[in-house]
Amino acid sequence: MASQTGAASLDSDILDALQAVIDPEVGLSIVDLGLVYHAARTADAVAVAITLTTRACPLGRMIVSEAEARLRQRFPEADMVDVKLVWEPPWKPDRMTEQGRALLGHA
DSSP: OTTSTTGGGBOHHHHHHHTTOEETTTTEETTTTTOEEEEEEOSSEEEEEEOOSOTTOTTHHHHHHHHHHHHHHHOTTOSEEEEEEOOSSOOOGGGSOHHHHHHTTOO
């Protein structure tokens, strides 16, 4: 996961929780696809910004809802869980983790 751009702004416990959120069209986690742009937490809040591989993805709401559910389950003490869908910067395949590239046969 450290290979992702901006890894300093990605809380590893949040990424661990989001590893279970799968993009059903690709069959990989949103973490391995590099769709998580920001993941931070405080004592009472979790804030995440994710993107999709394309704006035309019909499953965006489902992925956001699944991410929120996983985070609420992992961090029950958080009063606020905020998962935002963002489009900037546009997603590029080079954001994928090494594992993601290997699973897609692009290692």
